[in-house]
Amino acid sequence: MSDHPLDEALRLAPLDVGRFSGRTTPEYWNMGGPFGGVTAALVLKAVLDHPERRGRPVAQTVNFCAAVGEGPFEIAARLVRDGRSTQHWQVEMTQEGRGTVTTGSVVTGAERQTWAHAAAAPPQLPPPDAVPQMDTAGRNAWLSQYEFRVLEGRTDFQLEPPGEIASAASRLWVRDRPERPLDYAALAALADTFIVRILLVRGYFVPVATVSLSTYFLADEAALARQGARPLLGLADARAFRHGFADQSAELWADNGTLLAVSHQVTWYRD
Amino acid sequence: MSDHPLDEALRLAPLDVGRFSGRTTPEYWNMGGPFGGVTAALVLKAVLDHPERRGRPVAQTVNFCAAVGEGPFEIAARLVRDGRSTQHWQVEMTQEGRGTVTTGSVVTGAERQTWAHAAAAPPQLPPPDAVPQMDTAGRNAWLSQYEFRVLEGRTDFQLEPPGEIASAASRLWVRDRPERPLDYAALAALADTFIVRILLVRGYFVPVATVSLSTYFLADEAALARQGARPLLGLADARAFRHGFADQSAELWADNGTLLAVSHQVTWYRD
Numbered sequence: 001m002s003d004h005p006l007d008e009a010l011r012l013a014p015l016d017v018g019r020f021s022g023r024t025t026p027e028y029w030n031m032g033g034p035f036g037g038v039t040a041a042l043v044l045k046a047v048l049d050h051p052e053r054r055g056r057p058v059a060q061t062v063n064f065c066a067a068v069g070e071g072p073f074e075i076a077a078r079l080v081r082d083g084r085s086t087q088h089w090q091v092e093m094t095q096e097g098r099g100t101v102t103t104g105s106v107v108t109g110a111e112r113q114t115w116a117h118a119a120a121a122p123p124q125l126p127p128p129d130a131v132p133q134m135d136t137a138g139r140n141a142w143l144s145q146y147e148f149r150v151l152e153g154r155t156d157f158q159l160e161p162p163g164e165i166a167s168a169a170s171r172l173w174v175r176d177r178p179e180r181p182l183d184y185a186a187l188a189a190l191a192d193t194f195i196v197r198i199l200l201v202r203g204y205f206v207p208v209a210t211v212s213l214s215t216y217f218l219a220d221e222a223a224l225a226r227q228g229a230r231p232l233l234g235l236a237d238a239r240a241f242r243h244g245f246a247d248q249s250a251e252l253w254a255d256n257g258t259l260l261a262v263s264h265q266v267t268w269y270r271d
Numbered sequence: 272m273s274d275h276p277l278d279e280a281l282r283l284a285p286l287d288v289g290r291f292s293g294r295t296t297p298e299y300w301n302m303g304g305p306f307g308g309v310t311a312a313l314v315l316k317a318v319l320d321h322p323e324r325r326g327r328p329v330a331q332t333v334n335f336c337a338a339v340g341e342g343p344f345e346i347a348a349r350l351v352r353d354g355r356s357t358q359h360w361q362v363e364m365t366q367e368g369r370g371t372v373t374t375g376s377v378v379t380g381a382e383r384q385t386w387a388h389a390a391a392a393p394p395q396l397p398p399p400d401a402v403p404q405m406d407t408a409g410r411n412a413w414l415s416q417y418e419f420r421v422l423e424g425r426t427d428f429q430l431e432p433p434g435e436i437a438s439a440a441s442r443l444w445v446r447d448r449p450e451r452p453l454d455y456a457a458l459a460a461l462a463d464t465f466i467v468r469i470l471l472v473r474g475y476f477v478p479v480a481t482v483s484l485s486t487y488f489l490a491d492e493a494a495l496a497r498q499g500a501r502p503l504l505g506l507a508d509a510r511a512f513r514h515g516f517a518d519q520s521a522e523l524w525a526d527n528g529t530l531l532a533v534s535h536q537v538t539w540y541r542d
């Protein structure tokens with residue numbers, strides 16, 4: 001049995017303590033480089049695979065410094081601070097001839113049971129089966145690695161301006177395709193599956209890129225195991241587009257109403 | 272005329288290219304270390320003061336690795352990637368005997384005029400003059416360096432649980448005290464003035480700390496200049512508190528309705 005394409009894309013071979021080699025895979029190719037969610041998952045995986053890592057992911061920031069090229073890369077995780085309740089990590093991804101293409105920071109934390117409170121609740125959505133799958137044929141490869149069932153938010157983009165401004169908000173069900181039990185690396189990638197909001201708002205293709213992405217993991221291992229391979233409820237929106245940059249925020253909810261992760265990014269656009 | 276206390280706290284003496292020394296000041300002292308917003312502003316200032324820096328701040332992430340002690344510190348900014356539209360920076364703050372206490376990443380970008388769209392709008396609030404100032408006497412020093420005019424959100428915390436769960440949301444006017452014209456460093460600090468949400472929700476003091484903070488700057492220099500020293504409209508909320516960690520998000524709006532910055536953080540709490 002061959003590996004899931006995500007595990008294939010996240011395969012890291014150790015070169016030294018905390019230093020790994022990997023390579024991009026065609027399944028997750030985007031426009032001019034690999035899907036940023038896989039890069040985020042690789043940053044996380046370099047930490048998870050480090051022998052000194054303790055605890056589960058709490059937060060990660062990924063800075064997309066330069067386009068990642070097709071082919072091999074190296075990724076190195078360094079433990080900056082080993083505290084009682086958290087570990088702080090720095091990660092750097094490099095490619096021969098390109099230098100540093102991605103930097104990241106990751107915080108891991110001990111699993112603890114504490115006082116808990118759900119300040120926010122997910123919206124009521126029809127069940128996944130009641131929502132048709134988005135057609136990803138003929139689009140950037142990575143889109144076909146996910147099953148999107150979209151209830152709100154434009155999913156088709158024109159080559160010319162449609163002349164109307166639309167909402168930046170999306171509500172959808174999303175999961176890996178083929179199905180795969182949820183883990184933190186998959187969750188890190190899913191957090192970046194929310195298409196750059198300016199495409200929804202303007203309705204046509206303009207050059208875009210994610211500049212920096214921060215994801216907070218609010219679930220323990222048990223919550224991910226409970227969710228398994230079923231679709232997650234995803235919400236995304238943006239607040240402002242100005243001076244060539246925009247923000248966007250996303251939430252990923254388990255289908256039992258537990259918030260698994262929140263993710264924020266700043267995106268670059270031209271024109 | 273003496274400097275504004277914020278400029279005093281942000282004073283950096285160059286040691287080498289991109290390496291500076293500074294020291295904590297009592298005015299911005301918090302419970303067990305300096306106010307995190309000043310640390311965030313120092314991370315930004317180390318980049319802004321670097322001779323190779325081009326463009327204005329777009330994004331910053333600050334990881335609070337360990338408590339910053341009273342006294343001197345060093346802070347170093349390193350240009351990781353110098354791209355056409357963005358520069359990517361890594362910053363590290365160290366203290367003798369404590370090692371690395373803070374890490375950060377900063378993205379700067381060229382000032383550009385592009386298509387713009389305000390997807391979100393601020394709520395209508397009564398003008399600052401109509402809202403009484405929060406009394407900060409007898410509380411952690413840094414609170415007195417800001418003028419808070421709070422319309423929504425608990426501001427007084429008990430030593431014992433009041434037994435009621437309150438909302439995590441705040442709406443307020445906020446600015447530096449004494450007044451100071453807005454700039455990016457001040458904005459970076461203001462983004463962290465939203466008290467850790469668990470205190471609002473539970474209503475009493477539990478040990479808390481910000482783990483990681485990311486702020487996106489959506490305004491150009493001209494927008495900051497237009498705002499000047501007048502109060503900003505601040506909004507903050509949180510989504511989930513679980514397993515000893517919680518998220519929170521904040522928005523800072525100019526009084527003309529322009530979104531100046533959004534900020535997200537993950538916080539640690541005990542019990």
